[in-house]
Structure formats: structure tokens, C-alpha cells
Amino acid sequence: MKTLSIDIETFSSVNLAKSGVYHYAESPDFEILLFGYSVDGGEVKVVDMVAGEMIPVEVVGALMDDTVIKWAFNASFERTCLARWLDEYISPDSWRCTMIWAATLGLPLSLEGVGTVLGLEKQKLTEGKSLIRYFCVPCAATKANGGRTRNLPEHDKAKWELFKSYNLRDVETEMAIQEKLSRFPVPDAIWEEYHLDQEINDRGIGIDMTLVKQAIAMDERSKARLIELMQERTNLVNPNSVQQMKAWLANNGLETDNLGKKAVAELLKEAPEPLAEVLELRQQLAKSSVKKYTAMGNAVCSDSRVKGMFQFYGANRTGRFSGRLVQLQNLPQNHMSDLAEARSLVRSGNYEAMSMLYGSIPDALSELIRTSFVPQDGRKFIVADFSAIEARVIAWLAGEVWRLEVFKSGGDIYCASASQMFKVKVVKNGENGHLRQKGKISELALGYGGSVGALKAMGALDMGLEEDELQGLVNAWRNANPHIVRLWWDVDHAVRVCVVEHRQSILYGLHFSYESGFLFITLPSGRRLAYVKPKMGVNKFGGESVTYEGVGATKKWERLESYGPKFVENIVQGIARDILLYAMKTLRNCSIVAHIHDELIIEADRRMSLSAICEQMGRTPPWAEGLLLRADGYECDFYKKD
Numbered sequence: 001m002k003t004l005s006i007d008i009e010t011f012s013s014v015n016l017a018k019s020g021v022y023h024y025a026e027s028p029d030f031e032i033l034l035f036g037y038s039v040d041g042g043e044v045k046v047v048d049m050v051a052g053e054m055i056p057v058e059v060v061g062a063l064m065d066d067t068v069i070k071w072a073f074n075a076s077f078e079r080t081c082l083a084r085w086l087d088e089y090i091s092p093d094s095w096r097c098t099m100i101w102a103a104t105l106g107l108p109l110s111l112e113g114v115g116t117v118l119g120l121e122k123q124k125l126t127e128g129k130s131l132i133r134y135f136c137v138p139c140a141a142t143k144a145n146g147g148r149t150r151n152l153p154e155h156d157k158a159k160w161e162l163f164k165s166y167n168l169r170d171v172e173t174e175m176a177i178q179e180k181l182s183r184f185p186v187p188d189a190i191w192e193e194y195h196l197d198q199e200i201n202d203r204g205i206g207i208d209m210t211l212v213k214q215a216i217a218m219d220e221r222s223k224a225r226l227i228e229l230m231q232e233r234t235n236l237v238n239p240n241s242v243q244q245m246k247a248w249l250a251n252n253g254l255e256t257d258n259l260g261k262k263a264v265a266e267l268l269k270e271a272p273e274p275l276a277e278v279l280e281l282r283q284q285l286a287k288s289s290v291k292k293y294t295a296m297g298n299a300v301c302s303d304s305r306v307k308g309m310f311q312f313y314g315a316n317r318t319g320r321f322s323g324r325l326v327q328l329q330n331l332p333q334n335h336m337s338d339l340a341e342a343r344s345l346v347r348s349g350n351y352e353a354m355s356m357l358y359g360s361i362p363d364a365l366s367e368l369i370r371t372s373f374v375p376q377d378g379r380k381f382i383v384a385d386f387s388a389i390e391a392r393v394i395a396w397l398a399g400e401v402w403r404l405e406v407f408k409s410g411g412d413i414y415c416a417s418a419s420q421m422f423k424v425k426v427v428k429n430g431e432n433g434h435l436r437q438k439g440k441i442s443e444l445a446l447g448y449g450g451s452v453g454a455l456k457a458m459g460a461l462d463m464g465l466e467e468d469e470l471q472g473l474v475n476a477w478r479n480a481n482p483h484i485v486r487l488w489w490d491v492d493h494a495v496r497v498c499v500v501e502h503r504q505s506i507l508y509g510l511h512f513s514y515e516s517g518f519l520f521i522t523l524p525s526g527r528r529l530a531y532v533k534p535k536m537g538v539n540k541f542g543g544e545s546v547t548y549e550g551v552g553a554t555k556k557w558e559r560l561e562s563y564g565p566k567f568v569e570n571i572v573q574g575i576a577r578d579i580l581l582y583a584m585k586t587l588r589n590c591s592i593v594a595h596i597h598d599e600l601i602i603e604a605d606r607r608m609s610l611s612a613i614c615e616q617m618g619r620t621p622p623w624a625e626g627l628l629l630r631a632d633g634y635e636c637d638f639y640k641k642d
Helices: 016-026 057-063 075-086 098-104 111-118 128-135 157-180 188-203 209-234 242-251 261-270 275-285 291-299 339-347 351-358 361-367 389-398 401-409 413-422 433-446 452-457 467-480 482-501 564-586 610-617
Strands: 003-011 031-039 045-048 069-072 095-097 310-315 320-323 380-386 505-507 510-515 518-522 528-538 544-551 557-562 592-596 599-604 631-636
Touching: 003 057, 003 075, 003 128, 003 157, 016 075, 016 291, 031 075, 031 157, 045 157, 057 075, 069 075, 069 157, 075 095, 075 098, 075 188, 095 098, 095 188, 098 111, 098 157, 098 188, 098 310, 111 157, 111 557, 128 157, 188 310, 188 564, 188 592, 209 275, 209 291, 209 339, 209 351, 209 361, 242 275, 261 275, 275 361, 320 564, 339 351, 339 361, 351 361, 380 564, 380 610, 389 401, 389 482, 389 564, 401 413, 413 433, 413 467, 433 452, 433 467, 452 467, 467 482, 482 505, 482 510, 482 518, 482 528, 482 544, 482 564, 518 564, 528 557, 528 564, 564 592, 564 599, 564 610, 599 610, 610 631
Parallel strands: 003 069, 069 095
Antiparallel strands: 003 031, 031 045, 310 320, 380 599, 380 631, 505 510, 510 518, 518 528, 528 544, 544 557, 592 599
């Protein structure tokens, strides 16, 4: 046996979407219902485990045999569930994931979606969702079903036979995807990265459940008090109702169509009392970030760790990770000077002291979310991240020499940018220091072709900049960075030529090629960015641009438009991702428990050196000669933003 293709159907009373597969498989009532498999691409067989059928001994042996390659779509689900069934850890090293293969080519992250885009003859059966709802999750007890809370095969034998067909078809579909994609094999280096990702997901990160439970209780108490105050001020039956609140505001002279987060913030700028107080109370009630405590409680495993928080290749235009479950990628920042004291008060459930010292309970709890992540067994966290990674990469790629000199000398890129833009010396908190903010916002907003709209979106007007000076900032930044501007339009030209004429080209260390309906951009690392079915089309401004198929902002598969600066953004972020993975591989034995954008969290022995971690992380990969990297870090006994 060389390969084994697998698809399983399971039951658990735990909500998979909210809790993740690791907690799901820990449930006492977890059970594998069907085991569909194919050996070496042969006939697909289904083992009905509910009926007492047994998985063949040689197939069970293959699950633990690293010489047999196991394939599945979203393989982490099969591997984790089978490990629970075997009651033994299954290493990810001999597993391959068809979903990841699809993602490397810019295809959807669902079996149904990939089958549709590839036009497979054997598609995933559409009845699947209703069958999963029927057999794989608990059902509501009713008089009609005799008060049962679970549907078994004997409750609908015809559905069960269809479910077995569905399981078999999924294996066939997965194998058909492999065959269809066989001309674009995934490089071994990416499978190695995937296995590292699986190790990190298996390890998980420690959670302070005392803090989490007390924070949830404190938030509920705070919300009850806020609703009580709003009812006192407004006499509304349900002050949480958007309709009732709009009517109350209108009756008090404040008309609004929207009570979203941004709209309320705008209304607060000019709202008179007592309307301002009511809007502030609504703002506090709407604080959604504390929901992350609930997410932690849902997903935490029996060893007090949350696992499976990272989706490898989740952002398939760059290959970056995306977040799952608690979503580490969008945690609120912490600005408290006394984090340790505040979290201690929450852990002890001291609501009165929290209310007295910090005023807004939701705001305080929001700032403490990061501190829920803790090292275990007497260890410490080492948190290290790359300094200005995207700014360094784009300067290196474009050959913007003055920027490279800033990084070489350890200078402040925001001051240097302002100095280059305004032709004067700019020193942070010193000479012309007021210009640093303009340099900063320009750096953050304009690197990928952004203009006045990008500056506004980044909050330029809120920072006190005037509308009529924004275009001047755009012009000054572009004049100060001619090589980056040239990079945008050279890439734009190379992509257009590739799409229209199917002609290859190499520039800036990037390789542009067209193969079998895909545009590929090969990065310096050798990894390829893929764009599906590219062609020339019309953009939203009525001009001509490159379009391709992908998952858009609506989460649907659609035709998307792009142009030079946007492709550069994908390229730069893709290179930054490759640098992070290079660092993760060099630090593989250091117990990485999480990563957020360009930052690593390591659960370290107390004797481990922070400087050694930063030095190792800051090493330039062999394929990026001349790129200057720097990693900075800090140590802590709970996660925080230093």
C-alpha cells in the first residue's frame, strides 16, 4: 500500500463550528459513523461502523505507518478524529490535504466549490448537508420522533443508504480533484510547512480558564447594569432594539438611519446630553470583542489549551494563514499600564473594584483578552516579531536605496519617509517632529497604489489632516519613492503581457507565466502565487484591467479585478509570509504555540534566551540576498502587546 484516500462521517454533541475539531473529538459521545476509503486509487469502499463493520486491519495499520501517504480533503479533521478513535497521536508527516493543494492554486476551500470550479464529472452530492444535519448532530426531541435526541440508521434506512453513497462520493470527488490537479503538484517544501502548521495546531496554546469564566460572568453583570441604565434614561422596553432606539433618538431630535459602530461614533461627536450618554451606553453594550472569551470557552480542550486556530493557506492569494475559532488575527490592543493588576481583579471576580478603577467594564475586559493566553508548566512566553517587514520587502524588491539605508542604519522609517517627502530633517519628538505623523500615515496607506481615499480610510482626517492637503501627500510620497512606483507599473505590464500573449517574463526576481488557465507569479522563494482563469476585463472605473476568478468580499466565487499595485501587494505579503515560514522552520523545536501576522509566540523554558530567538528569527533566507531583516521581542507570563 502506497496511498490511502479517506473520508469519514462522525457524530458528536459538541458544535464543530464553534468548538473546532479537537474539542469536538474529545466529546464522550464522539463516534465515527462511516469510513470511506480507497487504497492506491482503487475502488472506493465504505465501512458502516454503526452496523458493526470493521475497518480492515491493514488499513488501520496504514494510519500509523509513515510510509503510506494518507489523503483527505481538510485532512486535519480526519487525522484528529482518527487519532481520538485509535486513542493514539497520529503524526501529520505522512498526511496530505487536497484542500491545501486546491488553495495553492487559488481555488475555493470547500470540496463542493473546488468540484464546481474544476467541472468534475463526479461532484459532491448536494443532499449532503441535510444528511449531516440528520445523522451527525443531535436532534430536537419532539412528540413525533418519540422524544429522541439523536437520529440513528434505523430511524430512516433509506436516508442512511443515501448517506453511505454520499460518503463514497466524497472520496471519489477528492480523488478526482487529485487527478485534475496532478499537473501542478505541491512542492515538498510546502508540505513540510503544512506539517509544521499541523504540529502548532496540535500543540495549541494555554488558556487561563479562571480568567475567562470570571470575564464572561463580569460581562453579563455589566450588560445587565447597562440595560438597566438605558431603560432608566429612555423608558424603552428593549433599549437593545435598533428600531426602538432610532425612534427614541428621533423623538429627542436626533435622526439617524444607522446605529452601527461607526455611525454611533460619528453621532457622539455632536450629540448633546442626555443623548450622548445614551449613545455611549449603547456603544458599551455593542462591544463585541468580549465574545472572544466565549469563543475560548467553547474551544478549550481538556488540557486547558485551544487548538486548531490557524488555517494554513487560508488567504490563498498570498498563501498567508487565516484565523479560526478565537481569531487571534484581530485581537483588541491593550493600553493599560497595570494589566497584571487588572487581570488579577477579574480572576478574583472583583466586579466592584473593576468598576471603580476602570469605569467601563467592557472596555477593560476587551483590553484583557490577550492576557487569557498563558504559558503552562512553569514556562514563559517569548513574543517576537519582524520590524516593518512589508516596508523592508517592498524596498528590497523595488531597489529603493534610501529606504534600504534607513533599515541598515536602524533608523525610523516614518521620520525618514517624512524627511524624503518634505526635504527637511525630521526627528521623532524633535526637529520637525510634527511631520512624522504625515510620514507614518503615508507609509501605511500609500505603499500599494493607495491615493486620497486610502489616506481617509486610514484615518487621515481624524488625525487632524486637512482634506486639501491629502493629494499633496500622495504626490510627495510617490515622488520620494520612484522605484516603488515603477515596480507597480512594471508588474502591471508583465501581468498584462502574460495574460494576453501567454508570454513569460522575469523581472525583480519574479517569474510571470501562464499555464493551463492559470496566471502564476513565482516568488524569490520558489513558491507560486496562482490566479484562476485570468483575462482582460473592465474594472469598476470603466477602464481595462486584469480580472480572474476567486473568493471575493462577499465570500462567493466571482470574477475579481486587479492591477499592478494590487499584484505588488500580493507579492510583498507573499514574500513576507515565506520569510515568516522560514523563521518558523528554523525555530521548529522551540515550541511555537501561535503566530499573528508577522509575530511568533513561543512557550519557552525559563532558561531560553530572548536575544537568541530574535537573532535566529531575523536571519535572512538564502533566496533573499540583500534583504535586511530585524526581529524584536519581549518575555511575558501572559500574552500582551508590549
